[in-house]
Amino acid sequence: xxxxxxxxxxxxxxxxxxxxxxxxxxxxxxxxxxxxxxxxxxxxxxxxxxxxxxxxxxxxxxxxxxxxxxxxxxxxxxxxxxxxxxxxxxxxxxxxxxxxxxxxxxxxxxxxxxxxxxxxxxxxxxxxxxxxxxxxxxxxxxxxxxxxxxxxxxxxxxxxxxxxxxxxxxxxxxxxxxxxxxxxxxxxxxxxxxxxxxxxxxxxxxxxxxxxxxxxxxxxxxxxxxxxxxxxxxxxxxxxxxxxxxxxxxxxxxxxxxxxxxxxxxxxxxxxxxxxxx
Amino acid sequence: xxxxxxxxxxxxxxxxxxxxxxxxxxxxxxxxxxxxxxxxxxxxxxxxxxxxxxxxxxxxxxxxxxxxxxxxxxxxxxxxxxxxxxxxxxxxxxxxxxxxxxxxxxxxxxxxxxxxxxxxxxxxxxxxxxxxxxxxxxxxxxxxxxxxxxxxxxxxxxxxxxxxxxxxxxxxxxxxxxxxxxxxxxxxxxxxxxxxxxxxxxxxxxxxxxxxxxxxxxxxxxxxxxxxxxxxxxxxxxxxxxxxxxxxxxxxxxxxxxxxxxxxxxxxxxxxxxxxxxxxxxxxxxxxxxxxxxxxxxxxxxxxxxxxxxxx
Numbered sequence: 001x002x003x004x005x006x007x008x009x010x011x012x013x014x015x016x017x018x019x020x021x022x023x024x025x026x027x028x029x030x031x032x033x034x035x036x037x038x039x040x041x042x043x044x045x046x047x048x049x050x051x052x053x054x055x056x057x058x059x060x061x062x063x064x065x066x067x068x069x070x071x072x073x074x075x076x077x078x079x080x081x082x083x084x085x086x087x088x089x090x091x092x093x094x095x096x097x098x099x100x101x102x103x104x105x106x107x108x109x110x111x112x113x114x115x116x117x118x119x120x121x122x123x124x125x126x127x128x129x130x131x132x133x134x135x136x137x138x139x140x141x142x143x144x145x146x147x148x149x150x151x152x153x154x155x156x157x158x159x160x161x162x163x164x165x166x167x168x169x170x171x172x173x174x175x176x177x178x179x180x181x182x183x184x185x186x187x188x189x190x191x192x193x194x195x196x197x198x199x200x201x202x203x204x205x206x207x208x209x210x211x212x213x214x215x216x217x218x219x220x221x222x223x224x225x226x227x228x229x230x231x232x233x234x235x236x237x238x239x240x241x242x243x244x245x246x247x248x249x250x251x252x253x254x255x256x257x258x259x260x261x262x263x264x265x266x267x268x269x270x271x272x273x274x275x276x277x278x
Numbered sequence: 279x280x281x282x283x284x285x286x287x288x289x290x291x292x293x294x295x296x297x298x299x300x301x302x303x304x305x306x307x308x309x310x311x312x313x314x315x316x317x318x319x320x321x322x323x324x325x326x327x328x329x330x331x332x333x334x335x336x337x338x339x340x341x342x343x344x345x346x347x348x349x350x351x352x353x354x355x356x357x358x359x360x361x362x363x364x365x366x367x368x369x370x371x372x373x374x375x376x377x378x379x380x381x382x383x384x385x386x387x388x389x390x391x392x393x394x395x396x397x398x399x400x401x402x403x404x405x406x407x408x409x410x411x412x413x414x415x416x417x418x419x420x421x422x423x424x425x426x427x428x429x430x431x432x433x434x435x436x437x438x439x440x441x442x443x444x445x446x447x448x449x450x451x452x453x454x455x456x457x458x459x460x461x462x463x464x465x466x467x468x469x470x471x472x473x474x475x476x477x478x479x480x481x482x483x484x485x486x487x488x489x490x491x492x493x494x495x496x497x498x499x500x501x502x503x504x505x506x507x508x509x510x511x512x513x514x515x516x517x518x519x520x521x522x523x524x525x526x527x528x529x530x531x532x533x534x535x536x537x538x539x540x541x542x543x544x545x546x547x548x549x550x551x552x553x554x555x556x557x558x559x560x561x562x563x564x565x566x567x568x569x570x571x572x573x574x575x576x577x578x579x580x581x582x583x584x585x586x587x588x589x590x
Binding site: 005006007012015019022023026027090092093094095097098100101102103104105261 | 328330350351353354358360362363364365366367368369373377378380381382383420424
């Protein structure tokens with residue numbers, strides 16, 4: 001038996017991030033949808049649209065548009081979707097209830113969830129960009145690397161908080177995947193992720209994209225790869241729009257988050273599909 | 279100083295009084311059981327002691343602190359084994375113990391804990407490959423990894439088959455040797471009889487009896503329980519009333535079975551057999567036994583909870 005005094009919060013936080021990463025790599029379906037799924041899109045789009053302008057007036061090589069767009073999509077899957085679904089399943093299974101009874105500070109648990117989401121998001125985004133550079137001639141002005149990183153950090157931090165908010169409002173682990181996809185996929189289609197909506201889209205579609213944070217994230221990130229961008233690749237207004245959503249997510253999480261399974265959901269582990277989509 | 283004190287604890291959910299003026303204390307190193315039917319308020323009491331539920335009124339201390347306002351430092355000194363707390367299926371047993379152990383300031387060596395709960399050799403197995411009973415052992419191991427001063431065990435064997443229960447009891451008896459104070463809830467009389475130093479029987483949020491298992495049995499030792507299927511005659515008819523009135527013991531009729539708790543079994547049996555022969559019948563399903571603690575318990579929670587009880 002040993003008494004080392006209370007462990008330090010920073011040490012525990014790194015432990016939690018490590019632990020969440022381990023849970024992620026041992027959940028193949030989550031790894032597939034986060035890392036492989038966007039990659040398939042990238043390869044498909046690369047083959048389908050080779051030599052085609054992305055949109056009238058956006059005369060860039062498709063990879064120049066799709067690689068950053070799908071990097072953002074992978075990052076959002078790694079944070080918003082994975083956190084929203086994963087945390088809800090752990091609540092259903094009573095894992096959160098157990099954690100609440102230990103001396104682990106709650107913010108350290110959440111820090112581990114977010115920290116791991118950021119790590120996985122970075123891995124996903126790097127894979128998309130690496131494939132873009134290696135296979136599709138993606139180009140980037142090296143001076144834009146830092147703005148891209150800043151945008152990325154603001155984006156994944158905000159979408160992590162939105163993921164926790166999703167877990168806070170999702171009634172059960174069974175409904176969480178549906179909720180995550182129903183809120184993410186339609187928005188993704190109007191947010192310059194899968195297709196470009198830059199060229200005179202209908203006003204309402206433009207508005208829908210502007211309300212949600214994904215288009216701001218995709219646009220700000222793309223600006224670091226846009227060969228025609230003449231202004232700075234720092235987009236403070238877009239970052240602000242993303243950050244406001246992150247704060248909204250934090251607010252919902254603080255007000256609504258529960259550690260106990262909803263009645264009837266607890267204990268019935270083992271027979272539900274884990275992280276299955278839709 | 280007692281490890282746990284609870285004084286006049288009250289908690290209502292809406293108009294339902296879940297805990298209604300409950301008081302008890304648990305000494306250091308003692309195994310104390312809250313025994314009662316489902317919905318008696320046991321789990322609410324334990325959740326208040328764990329610091330996970332607020333109370334309406336009353337005084338509560340565990341290890342000298344009030345769980346309602348205590349922080350993470352308090353959880354560092356207690357262990358909680360809940361009824362339905364999941365384990366990450368992606369982890370091995372050892373990984374889970376190392377991971378959870380890391381957040382305590384004191385921790386027991388992982389192998390020692392594995393031995394203690396009977397999981398020797400299963401440390402490298404993924405938790406989702408374990409049987410239900412083995413998972414429960416992991417629950418207990420996770421409750422012990424931080425070397426707690428007080429361990430809360432919420433219905434540790436509910437849903438176990440008889441042999442798994444025996445094993446669990448042996449494990450918990452092993453913990454007593456470590457000097458850990460244990461507060462346990464159960465709705466099994468035989469369980470608390472084996473495990474607990476002291477028992478409080480809780481019904482409708484109140485303690486209706488408290489003492490050692492032996493004390494609870496009270497004068498049951500000196501009594502004999504005579505039990506048989508009562509013929510389908512009107513219990514209010516003259517001869518029956520006269521018969522029952524003539525018996526030395528207390529009688530009750532449950533589900534068509536007459537029970538007589540008596541200190542004079544020979545005389546009472548004589549009266550009953552004569553009556554049966556006089557009726558040209560027999561005492562169907564006759565049993566003559568010493569009442570068990572189970573009988574005492576059922577008598578205590580009787581009234582509202584034992585189905586189909588009626589006094590004669």
